[in-house]
Amino acid sequence: MSDFLKHECGIAAVRLRKPLEYYYDRYNTCLWGFNKLFLLMEKQHNRGHDGVGIGCAKLDMPLGQPYIFRRRDADKDSLASLFRQEIKAYNKLARKEFLDPNNPSSVKERFDFGGEVLIGHLRYGTSGDFDEGSCHPYLRRSNWPTRTLMVMGNFNMTNTGDLNRKLINRGQHPVFGTDTQTVLEEIGFHLDEAHSDLYRTLRDSLSDGHQIQEQISAQLDVESIIKISAQPWDGGYAIVGVIGNGDMFVIRDPRGIRPCHMLINEEVIAFASERVPLMTVFETAAEEIHVLPPAALVIIKADGTIQQTTFTEPQAYTPCSFERIYFSRGNDPSIYRERKAMGAALVPQIAESIGHAFDSTVFSFIPNTAETAYYGMMDGLRLYRRQQVRSELLQSLAEGTLTPDKVDSLILKNWPTGEKIAHKDIKMRTFITQEKGREQLVSHVYDITYGVIKESDTLCIIDDSIVRGTTLKKSILKILARTNPEKIIVCSTAPQIRYPDCYGIDMSEIGKFIAFQAAVELHRRAGRQELIDRIYEEAKAELAKPLDEMQNAIKKLYEGFTQEEISAEISQMVYPEKIAWHGDVEIIFQTIENLHASIKGPCGDWYFTGNYPTPGGYATVNSAFISWYQGQTGRGYELPFWSVVPTHLLPQAHCILNAARLVQRFLILCFRHGIGHDPRTHVVVQNISLANQRPYRKIELRVTMKTHVTDGSTVQSTRHSFQLTNDLHRPFFRRTRDAATRKTCGEKRHHIFLLPQGSTHRGDQMMHLRQRLQLQDFTHLHCAIFTHLSEIIPQQVGDHHQLRNFFFTRLQLIRRAPVFVSICMAWSRALDRTGFHPPTMNP
Helix, strand or coil: CCCCCCCEEEEEEEEEEECCHHHHHHHHHCCHHHHHHHHHHHHCCHHEEEEEEEEEEECCCCCCCCCEEEEECCCHHHHHHHHHHHHHHHHHHHCCCCCCCCCHHHHHHHHHCCCCEEEEEEEEECCCCCHHHHHCCCEEEECCHCCCCEEEEEEEEEHHHHHHHHHHHHHHCCCCCCCHHHHHHHHHHHHHHHHHHHHHHHHHCCCCCHHHHHHHHHCCEEEEEEHHHHHCCEEEEEEEEEEECEEEEEHHHHHHHCCEEECCCCCCEEEEEHHHHHHHHHHCHHHHHCCCCCCEEEECCCCCCCEEECCCCCCCCEEEEEHHHHHHCCCCHHHHHHHHHHHHHHHHHHHCCCCCCCHHHHHHCCCCCHHHHHHHHHHHHHHHHHHHHHHHHHHHHCCCCCCCCHHHHHHCCCCCCEEEEEEEEEHHHHHCCCCHHHHHHHHHHHHECCCCCCCHHHHHHHHEECCCHHHHHHHHHHHHCCCCCCCEEEECCCCCCCCCCCCCCCCCCHHHHHHHHHHHHHHHCCCHHHHHHHHHHHHHHHHCCHHHHHCCCHHCCCCCCCHHHHHEEEEEEEHCCCCCCCCCCEEECCCCCHHHHHCCCEEEHHHCCCCCCCCCHHHHHHHHHHHCCCCCCCCCCCCCHHCCHHHHHHHHHHHHHHHHHHHHHHHCCCCCCCCCCCCCEEEEEEEEECCCCCCCCCCCCEEEEEEEEECCCCCCCCCCCCCCCCCHHHCCCCCCCHHCCCCCCCCCCHHHHHHHHCCCCCCCCCHHHCCEEEEECCCCCCCCCCCCCCCCCCCCCCCCHHHHHHHCCCCCCCCCCCCCCCCCCCCCCCCHHHHCCCCCCCC
């Protein structure tokens, strides 16, 4: 994909069905299960490599011996590094004769991962920190094996705040961070309850503690534990859990959003996110790999018995199409066929775009993952051309105009031509593992084939999908423009991505989607800002409804436009800047109808249609729009700070939150914004720090700045106060040279102090703010006439959408009272053309 997206996760699990002696006798190694786990994870390496984790549970360990183990790694090349470390530790133990590689009992006792239950997880983080502590599996330890729990999964819950609040209301003390922790604690709580109930029953009838533990392990009802734990979950998930006694369970969400496959034979029970890794690693046919149905629960007891049931009522089957088509390995037979079909489905749109001029069009693909779709597109183009030739031959034959020259023209000319235009330098791949810095590096990851494209040619490139369009504009199109074609066509096998995903893939901020940006721009250009405002109010109203009554209020944004109109706007928005090439760019998207026709069976399409499979999806999309409207960043379903705070602590919690927002608002004042279309005053923030931060009520912001003032700035028509009239039209403003004279010297290293609020005022009442921004060192800027910020801003920021963007929100700073903040500084550029993204602060 031209846009770099972080995928959810990959899971792998191996449950040996024979003693270790069996695998040593047959395969001459005691690490057969450990090696299979590594291969399963390596074959799913495409699902994540910013962090990995593995776990192991050993069956029937003697008292006093450890029975459950875990390793995690978030370093570069973490998968290979983690297994290399474990093999190194194994060899060291063998070399020092702490274990005997030829003795399975010795390996099981001494090597941490010499057990019968092995699980592994690959992570492409979409939330939390990118460190070892945020990698799966998560482990909940106890000195009772039947209360020890290890959990990992490929999932995302849309209602994490509610789940954490449930833990708090129960009396627990959860550590907020990820939904994985919430799932672990919920299952762990009910596991504790079940264990305690069994213990109370058995302790009166059995005096032998060892027998009590054996009976608890045998009678532990894992099915009931999962059924009650999963009741409040809303999202897509495939979760693997291991209890310390050796019981194992695997569950899939009721709508089958996240995938999970299973292999059962006489030697092993194995699970993976994809089918092909199981086929390859265990050398088995596709028919032997089973897809877990929606709401499936597979329980493998410590004694080896298998139970497959459902933990809730299955819902409409809506597997994630992005995960199936765009992120799974393309060598799966059905996925390969569907990818080709999606490429072929674009042929009618392509033929119309090039005017059927196949002889002057070169077809190719970028990136390498789009190669399969490219083969389907070429097959479709050749079939389309053959049908076209056949029709013209029959028509000429009927009219009696068929000549040898026409036969040669139809058969030997004007056929689709495919070339390898973009080459990816695989050696650079390891450097592009985080989105930060990708823009500078991606142009060097790809190289092009020179001398193939003529100036009169059209270059048609097929891509998997176009999400944000940033990399397409800043890198890919610039690379392709080096071939100097007359026109570049980029075809996306995915439809326009209009809505956020809340089930795993990191497509959560709606304001970053190029299709959303195009729709907003079309409305604003047509003077329909009030429609966007109305959608904002309706989105807030939807969030106030019960979850099962909520609807997608954002659909109205797209109702007035056809797909072609939005595609045309996107084509203009992604046009590369500052290059010598001046050809045309056209973006073509797959249609929803062709998407469903290409994929065999049901598929989830909520990112394209806005039809979410769970109630939490509608809460997510409405929250995402509200966050965009208010200028806030972050995922629409991120765990809110106040969503898990008890009611009696809400005033203090909101106070802290307001302080954090206040810091962001004042930081905005330090950036380059003001009067005049030509920049005259440059303010550079050198250092930002929090000083004298106090609990809940008082906060001080210290900013070190450097200014370079060449000409002072003023307003000619209203000398000391700025008046907002008709959204800042230019006649009310004049450049410096019209009023100010001469130049001033530059002032260096100035400090701005945001003094703490007085103790007589409540810290959570921002509307009564009485703090002043002191510019202590700005006393010699002779040429500028200054004014107060409160004189610039009307009491209702919502009256002017430019200032609403400027302050990120129209509710937090101004609602019932003016802003009592003074600033003595001239800025650069008019406020009606804001487009900056200042960094946020986490106090």
